[in-house]
Amino acid sequence: MAAWLFKTEPDTFGIDDLANRPDKREGWDGVRNYQARNFMRDSMQVGDDAFIYHSSCKVPGIAGLAKVSKTGLVDPTQFNPESPYFDPKSTPENPRWIMVELEYVETFVNITPLKKIKENPNINVIPLVNKSRLSVMPVNEKEFDILLSMSRNHSLS
DNA sequence: GCCAACGTTGGC
């Protein structure tokens, strides 16, 4: 089973919004980056772990955990002219943007800040730390274990 | 297919 990290702006949609959905699930729409899309389309499987990372906020960092609950969904916002994610070049016959659905698992008591993540030499592999702007990125097993224990230990303090 | 210009992201 693989693990991933999803960036999101909590002002728009954060871990609390996911937790407050009636079924605690949400289609992860609005990703408009081919590399990120390819991860969702080609590599994700139901049951994969998914960190929810909050960006562009007071304390950027990992806020919670979710899991992939559906794969291979067509992002409906690409066909909606009113949506900021509208893509006039995409057609229903050949949709360009594929998404997954995430299901809420856990909110960490405290955010695990990017600052702390950067300080750990064992997790400098992920594009997050490398200043990439990828909004969806893979997290290897070792990194996942470290990040999860950081997040849970931190929540005890 | 190169690459300069431009727009966006996102931490600070």
Add this chain to the structure above:
DNA sequence: GCCAACGTTGGC
């Protein structure tokens, strides 16, 4: 709000 990093666009 600044600006570095990076993806995308479009002229050639």
